Amino acid sequence: MNFDDTPQEAAFRARAAEWIANNAPFELGPELDVSGFGHLHLDSIDRIAAAKAWQKKKYDAGWAALRWPTDYGGAGASPIEQVIWAEEEGVFGKLSGPFNIGFGMCGPTVMAWASEEQKRHLLPRLAAGEDIWCQLFSEPVAGSDLAGIRTRAVRDGDDWIVNGQKIWTSGARDADWGLLITRTDSTVLKHRGLTMFFLDMTSPGVEIRPIWQMNEESVFNEVYFTDVRIPDAQRLGDVGQGWTVALTTLMNERMSIGGSMPTGFPQLLELCTRIETENGPAIDDPRVRSRLAQFAVRATGLQYSAFRSISALSRGEQPGPENSIGKLVAGAMMQDIARFALDLEGEAGLLQDKDIAPDRARFQEMLLRSPATRIEGGSDEVLRNIIAERVLGLPADIRADKDIPFDQIPTAASVGR
Amino acid sequence: MQFDFSDEQKALRDDVRRFLDKSCPIPVVRAVADGEAGHSADLWRAIGESGFLAAALPEAHGGVGAGYLELCLVAQELGRSIAPLPTVSSVYQATELLLMAGSDAQKSLLPRLAAAQAIGTVALAERPGETTAAAIGARVAGGRLTGTKLPVADGMAADLAIVLAQDEAGGQSLFLADLAAPGVAREPVKTIDPTRKHAILRFEGVPVEPLGAPGEGWALLNRVRDRAAVLAAFEQIGGAEAALFMARDYALGRFAFGRPIGSFQAIKHMLADMYVSLELARSNCYYGAWALSVDSDRLPAAAASARVAATQAYQLCAANTIQVHGGMGFTWEFDCHLHYRRSNYLALALGGPSLWESRLIDAIRPQAA
Numbered sequence: 001m002n003f004d005d006t007p008q009e010a011a012f013r014a015r016a017a018e019w020i021a022n023n024a025p026f027e028l029g030p031e032l033d034v035s036g037f038g039h040l041h042l043d044s045i046d047r048i049a050a051a052k053a054w055q056k057k058k059y060d061a062g063w064a065a066l067r068w069p070t071d072y073g074g075a076g077a078s079p080i081e082q083v084i085w086a087e088e089e090g091v092f093g094k095l096s097g098p099f100n101i102g103f104g105m106c107g108p109t110v111m112a113w114a115s116e117e118q119k120r121h122l123l124p125r126l127a128a129g130e131d132i133w134c135q136l137f138s139e140p141v142a143g144s145d146l147a148g149i150r151t152r153a154v155r156d157g158d159d160w161i162v163n164g165q166k167i168w169t170s171g172a173r174d175a176d177w178g179l180l181i182t183r184t185d186s187t188v189l190k191h192r193g194l195t196m197f198f199l200d201m202t203s204p205g206v207e208i209r210p211i212w213q214m215n216e217e218s219v220f221n222e223v224y225f226t227d228v229r230i231p232d233a234q235r236l237g238d239v240g241q242g243w244t245v246a247l248t249t250l251m252n253e254r255m256s257i258g259g260s261m262p263t264g265f266p267q268l269l270e271l272c273t274r275i276e277t278e279n280g281p282a283i284d285d286p287r288v289r290s291r292l293a294q295f296a297v298r299a300t301g302l303q304y305s306a307f308r309s310i311s312a313l314s315r316g317e318q319p320g321p322e323n324s325i326g327k328l329v330a331g332a333m334m335q336d337i338a339r340f341a342l343d344l345e346g347e348a349g350l351l352q353d354k355d356i357a358p359d360r361a362r363f364q365e366m367l368l369r370s371p372a373t374r375i376e377g378g379s380d381e382v383l384r385n386i387i388a389e390r391v392l393g394l395p396a397d398i399r400a401d402k403d404i405p406f407d408q409i410p411t412a413a414s415v416g417r
Numbered sequence: 418m419q420f421d422f423s424d425e426q427k428a429l430r431d432d433v434r435r436f437l438d439k440s441c442p443i444p445v446v447r448a449v450a451d452g453e454a455g456h457s458a459d460l461w462r463a464i465g466e467s468g469f470l471a472a473a474l475p476e477a478h479g480g481v482g483a484g485y486l487e488l489c490l491v492a493q494e495l496g497r498s499i500a501p502l503p504t505v506s507s508v509y510q511a512t513e514l515l516l517m518a519g520s521d522a523q524k525s526l527l528p529r530l531a532a533a534q535a536i537g538t539v540a541l542a543e544r545p546g547e548t549t550a551a552a553i554g555a556r557v558a559g560g561r562l563t564g565t566k567l568p569v570a571d572g573m574a575a576d577l578a579i580v581l582a583q584d585e586a587g588g589q590s591l592f593l594a595d596l597a598a599p600g601v602a603r604e605p606v607k608t609i610d611p612t613r614k615h616a617i618l619r620f621e622g623v624p625v626e627p628l629g630a631p632g633e634g635w636a637l638l639n640r641v642r643d644r645a646a647v648l649a650a651f652e653q654i655g656g657a658e659a660a661l662f663m664a665r666d667y668a669l670g671r672f673a674f675g676r677p678i679g680s681f682q683a684i685k686h687m688l689a690d691m692y693v694s695l696e697l698a699r700s701n702c703y704y705g706a707w708a709l710s711v712d713s714d715r716l717p718a719a720a721a722s723a724r725v726a727a728t729q730a731y732q733l734c735a736a737n738t739i740q741v742h743g744g745m746g747f748t749w750e751f752d753c754h755l756h757y758r759r760s761n762y763l764a765l766a767l768g769g770p771s772l773w774e775s776r777l778i779d780a781i782r783p784q785a786a
Contacts, residue, residue, distance in 0.1 A: 001421065
């Protein structure tokens, strides 16, 4: 048991650190340090421009899309080298935010299912930060039950014509390309009637509407499709094979190692050293210490679980469904910690005005953002199902939509509610 | 980074597991629960001969000299099989205290402890409430100890006890007592875990010798508790995993409403939460094992984290295992209560959860610049 790099890992780390020291946009460091939970915020420069500039610089020097093959704009590095890079890149990694869905989900799906020509065109552009991708999966009627989507694609010569609506699309307004799952046959079982495409987000008939979120931001969007034409050449996988293609995307989501998610614990611990209770600094108050200890062991538990995953990667093992615990634990912690911090702040805990609220309303923002963390990218309940079924081997839930053609599955409307 | 046990260490773990599967099946645990003996003498003898318990002890003292990482894995397997053995008292505490503070003559006791030919224990608590300096009434005057300690782990079977008492200089120090000496009276007490029994020890002018420097009793105890906490935490995650899989297996095999109860999300999510709690504890335990093995200055924080997380995981898994089993889990016949009892005994064995939460905060508290 040790925390040492192998000689090869140490050499890679040294090269990465040296390049970052000579090239990173250090002038953005202070802003990136305080850029909030989940969403990249920059005041001094357009965040997309900053993201694209850093990505291009990395690409030109061979530090982009580390794990992708060099033929597709990557660096052919190992998973552990990717982890080492992320450790060295530190806060500058936040600049990659707009590309995360492209690198984490859309890119790997294109890599697995697109034609050679498409891969050689699209993937280097993504690696170089020229294109931003979004993922057009969830719909108003299909979230956790993703295979229940209803956006229709109908064949028309060499094209498909798409009508319907997607929702919760992060970054759709910045995206050049979208990965789109559609229903092409409603008369077969629901998982069999799906087909995957990628499309140009500037196509006629695509309309993007920002969602005004409960935390007074608009990161998520609705995307409407009205007679949008997609060339058949932009189909990924066979007609009716969309679910299999989607699983590639979702499995790649899991490849991103958990444990690096923020929980707010270091900030809470620090707050407890300077906020006062009737027993002096909060950290000396027995009511506070017990709660703090419970948060502490969850925070270290996540951090050391990430170390275990990194060690497994270093040995050449693949990350498995056990990595689902990262977001499950971190999401709930963030919410609990925010509530606890507000409690410690006393009545000033109510303040959301950054200029007068404690810590520039850091915990208030966390309180209002954390409900989304517990839902996006697999809700707490879906993650618990994944652990129960794929780690512990328990049976899948008994479904009311099994062995029924999609158009016969009961809906709220069909049963008159 | 290799934040994991080595292949050799995992092979040792598998050896210990095979040994315990064979020599410590549930009937061995139940025989102790149902009988008068405080531990299984046959198992104690056999594991003494195996050398597993001496994994961390240097060869000069009769040990194997492998290391603490190995001993952590032995502890995990002991926890998994609910081993009815005096580990927390003799292996994790008495042995460690003698090694840390014993004179050369006192250290000559170590080979017998390592070979499970003798049992040592620590006698600390005297009355209800957290054991603090103010709660220590035992006194040593003229080299003789007078006082009452309860509950003392493995107190009926122990050969020697390390006792915290007031010394003549007004401090609190550790003393080594031969429990065969005249003036020692012992009496069994019923506790929540009958597979690791306890006793009341009464000392009436019993000759004792100091262990460690005068007035250093608490400092030594606190140091040894950090070490013992990591080892006990491995017993706790071993037990938690066994309880989790007992519940999982039952949920697969028990049918209600025409389907396995493990297909209901209420049960699945409960089991998923047990797994999450176990894995967080396991990761904290690994860090504790590392800190113990290299004698890191982060050991106090690492040990407290392992202890707090593992206590929570074992208590959750053991309690929910009964819940998953329904009424059958409440019977003496089913094994669920053995984990429930053990999880709650281990939670208190080295000071309770709130003590360790407080130690954790002291250890991670940011220091003023």
